[in-house]
Amino acid sequence: MSARYGMVIDLDRCTGCGACMVACAAENNVPPAPPRATPRTGLTPMLVHKVTNGMEGTARREVFIPVTCMQCGDETPCVSVCPQQAVQVDKATGIVMQMPQRCLGCRYCMVACPYHARYFNWWDPAWPAGMEKSLNPGVAVRMRGVVEKCNLCHARLHSAKEKAAAAGRKELDPADYIPACLEACPTGAILFGNLADENDAVFSVAHSPDAFRLLARLGTEPKVYYKSGQAWVKALAEHHSERAKESKHV
Amino acid sequence: MSELLLIDRRWIARGVERSSTMRFLLWLVPWVALLALGIYAAGLCLYYGLNQTNMDNRFAFGMWIFLDLAIIAMGAGAFFTGFLVYILKQEDLKPILNSAVVVGLVCYSGAVAVLMVDVGQPLRAWFTFWYPNTHSMLTEVTFCISCYLLVLILEYIPVLLRNRQLRKVPSFLIFEHQLHKLVPVLAAVGAFLSFFHQGSLGGLYGVLRGRPFVYRQGFAIWPSTFFLFILSAIAVGPSFLILVTAAAERVTGRHLVKPGVFRKLGLISGVLLAMYVAVKAVDTLVWLNITSPSLGFGPRDYYSYWPISSTFLFAVTVPLGLFPALLLIMPITAGKRGWLLFGATLACAGVLLNRFVFTVQTLALPTLAFDDFLQYSPSWQEVATFGGVIAYGVIVYSLSYRYLPLFDPPKGADPNVSVD
Numbered sequence: 284m285s286a287r288y289g290m291v292i293d294l295d296r297c298t299g300c301g302a303c304m305v306a307c308a309a310e311n312n313v314p315p316a317p318p319r320a321t322p323r324t325g326l327t328p329m330l331v332h333k334v335t336n337g338m339e340g341t342a343r344r345e346v347f348i349p350v351t352c353m354q355c356g357d358e359t360p361c362v363s364v365c366p367q368q369a370v371q372v373d374k375a376t377g378i379v380m381q382m383p384q385r386c387l388g389c390r391y392c393m394v395a396c397p398y399h400a401r402y403f404n405w406w407d408p409a410w411p412a413g414m415e416k417s418l419n420p421g422v423a424v425r426m427r428g429v430v431e432k433c434n435l436c437h438a439r440l441h442s443a444k445e446k447a448a449a450a451g452r453k454e455l456d457p458a459d460y461i462p463a464c465l466e467a468c469p470t471g472a473i474l475f476g477n478l479a480d481e482n483d484a485v486f487s488v489a490h491s492p493d494a495f496r497l498l499a500r501l502g503t504e505p506k507v508y509y510k511s512g513q514a515w516v517k518a519l520a521e522h523h524s525e526r527a528k529e530s531k532h533v
Numbered sequence: 534m535s536e537l538l539l540i541d542r543r544w545i546a547r548g549v550e551r552s553s554t555m556r557f558l559l560w561l562v563p564w565v566a567l568l569a570l571g572i573y574a575a576g577l578c579l580y581y582g583l584n585q586t587n588m589d590n591r592f593a594f595g596m597w598i599f600l601d602l603a604i605i606a607m608g609a610g611a612f613f614t615g616f617l618v619y620i621l622k623q624e625d626l627k628p629i630l631n632s633a634v635v636v637g638l639v640c641y642s643g644a645v646a647v648l649m650v651d652v653g654q655p656l657r658a659w660f661t662f663w664y665p666n667t668h669s670m671l672t673e674v675t676f677c678i679s680c681y682l683l684v685l686i687l688e689y690i691p692v693l694l695r696n697r698q699l700r701k702v703p704s705f706l707i708f709e710h711q712l713h714k715l716v717p718v719l720a721a722v723g724a725f726l727s728f729f730h731q732g733s734l735g736g737l738y739g740v741l742r743g744r745p746f747v748y749r750q751g752f753a754i755w756p757s758t759f760f761l762f763i764l765s766a767i768a769v770g771p772s773f774l775i776l777v778t779a780a781a782e783r784v785t786g787r788h789l790v791k792p793g794v795f796r797k798l799g800l801i802s803g804v805l806l807a808m809y810v811a812v813k814a815v816d817t818l819v820w821l822n823i824t825s826p827s828l829g830f831g832p833r834d835y836y837s838y839w840p841i842s843s844t845f846l847f848a849v850t851v852p853l854g855l856f857p858a859l860l861l862i863m864p865i866t867a868g869k870r871g872w873l874l875f876g877a878t879l880a881c882a883g884v885l886l887n888r889f890v891f892t893v894q895t896l897a898l899p900t901l902a903f904d905d906f907l908q909y910s911p912s913w914q915e916v917a918t919f920g921g922v923i924a925y926g927v928i929v930y931s932l933s934y935r936y937l938p939l940f941d942p943p944k945g946a947d948p949n950v951s952v953d
Contacts, residue, residue, distance in 0.1 A: 317584075319584065321589065323589035323590055323591055323592075323907075324584070324589045324590060325590075332901075332903055332904075334903040348903065350901070358742055360741065360742055360743040363666075363668045363669060363740070364669050364670070364671060364740070364741075365666055365669060365671075366661045366665070366666055366669045366671040366672040366675055367657075367660040367661045367663075367664045367665065367666060367672075368664045368665075368666045369660075369664075385657070385660060385664065386653070386654065386657075387652050387653070387654055387657050387658065387660060387661065388583075388652045388653020388654045388657075389651075389652050389653075389671065390593035390594065390653070391593075391669075391671050391737070393590065393593035394593050394594055394741065394744070394895070394896065395741050395743050395744070396743055397742075397743030397744065397900040397901070398743075398900070398901065399590065399591060399900070399901065399904065401590070402590050403583070403590055403593065403653065404653070405582060405583055405584040405589075406582060406584050407582065426654075427582045427653065428582060428583065428652075428653025428654045429653055429654060430653075497901065498743075498829065498900060498901065500827070500828050500829035501742055501743055501745070501828055501829070502742065502828075503742065503743065519902050519903060520902065521829070
């Protein structure tokens with residue numbers, strides 16, 4: 284049976300520490316930002332936003348919202364626009380795949396993405412001398428001039444498949460496929476699993492009353508869910524008109 | 534030097550007056566300098582990458598895409614004039630046809646050149662033909678623009694081969710004669726391709742469900758912007774042709790076409806612009822009241838940010854839409870050259886603003902409720918690269934005017950009356 288991998292991020296647990304961003308960069312061989320890079324030209328497949336309710340004093344509330352590729356399931360905006368099929372949805376996993384080797388760098392997918400979760404390689408990838416030894420051998424480094432995004436740590440999925448095959452199993456052991464961001468999160472705010480499996484913990488949390496998705500009314504069916512018991516957070520994420528007065532990236 | 538003067542004179546058609554070689558070279562100097570600067574800036578972008586621009590992950594499209602859309606709309610005069618002359622048999626527009634082909638060729642080839650700098654991996658451009666995604670509007674744009682550029686080159690060759698020296702080569706003469714027979718077919722093919730890609734440039738934005746500011750419903754697979762972009766392009770193409778020809782008349786000091794041609798182009802432009810404004814108004818109302826609210830977005834999500842506000846929507850519709858349409862249609866204004874040119878200028882400005890809004894405002898607006906409205910200004914490399922394209926256009930048009938029969942002399946007029 285086809286899987287639909289997705290995650291639920293508990294915003295009431297997220298402290299905005301940024302460990303998920305660091306782990307993501309290390310796992311996926313994201314190069315250090317060159318001196319001229321800005322927050323708008325860097326590579327942050329996982330980006331934590333700090334958001335407030337716009338109130339002051341004791342009424343002020345803050346929340347940290349980690350934003351990554353939402354792995355849209357229906358009418359995936361980036362897939363239909365790519366002129367040369369460099370973006371595809373893997374039917375076996377539901378993961379939206381990006382093929383840097385085929386990417387033209389036209390950036391139409393970035394324009395199409397409502398979550399601003401796609402990033403362009405504005406510079407040649409470069410690491411300080413010696414740091415290249417810390418690169419993950421399972422992940423290809425992306426060249427300048429192509430788009431990249433979160434692929435739910437696809438290299439880890441490959442490793443899990445290899446492990447299952449070596450053990451003669453057809454199904455993956457869920458414990459073998461865990462994205463780096465989840466592994467690094469100190470508060471356990473991220474839950475990952477198969478949304479198509481009713482027995483998976485992620486399924487029940489994704490269908491709980493506190494769960495919601497960003498810009499759900501666009502109809503893109505994201506597979507990344509959020510969870511919060513605070514009504515204003517849910518309203519902010521779902522109802523665009525409830526605009527936050529302040530926000531910034533962590 | 535005298536050798537150069539002699540060669541220059543030999544390449545100019547017999548019986549026509551052109552400025553002195555020195556004067557022509559002096560005219561070209563600033564444009565060649567601008568072209569050289571543009572090539573240098575484009576070279577920096579190709580060698581060091583797009584970090585030379587001020588585009589970023591949010592402003593993934595910038596000045597280049599905006600101006601590409603604009604000049605391709607302006608270049609619509611080429612295919613639309615061909616369509617009017619060869620398909621609708623509007624023979625009185627024939628004198629301006631060669632000029633329209635050059636304008637179209639310059640606009641399209643310039644846009645394609647900039648696109649090659651704009652993409653991150655230009656050497657992979659052929660991938661679109663090898664691995665085409667038939668669902669992508671950009672695939673349709675790529676196919677149609679490539680094919681239409683080829684059509685424009687084929688349309689330009691007969692004009693080129695009518696040069697005084699090239700005509701001396703018998704095989705060229707035969708080739709030109711044979712190719713000339715094909716021109717009506719090429720015009721029909723060009724019109725078909727152009728209608729489609731002008732539309733798919735609009736569809737490029739209209740299909741973006743994730744960008745409620747531009748997302749539109751439509752007919753079958755085409756969003757309404759598909760049809761609006763066609764209509765606005767064929768409305769503004771004749772106006773741009775009027776402006777280019779008027780500029781050429783001003784620079785050369787000659788009357789190149791009869792006033793009746795301007796009047797007719799103006800009328801066509803005005804009527805189409807009026808139709809566009811009417812359809813655009815209906816489309817805007819449907820979008821603001823049905824399409825956009827269904828996605829959770831209201832007018833204040835788009836029009837509450839300085840400096841881009843609802844003023845832009847008003848400007849596109851009334852001062853730069855309805856008003857120039859009336860100027861171009863009403864005999865009292867359209868009959869006067871000054872008002873006609875003013876109307877054509879406003880019409881072109883309106884379409885420029887429309888393309889700006891679709892490209893820049895779309896990207897400036899946040900979609901996530903906790904994201905910001907962003908601003909962008911192009912880097913000097915972006916400006917210079919586009920300046921180079923403008924210079925390239927002026928140079929190609931100037932050379933074509935000097936050495937090729939761009940304008941058929943008006944009947945009964947003495948081509949030597951005006952003096953440079």
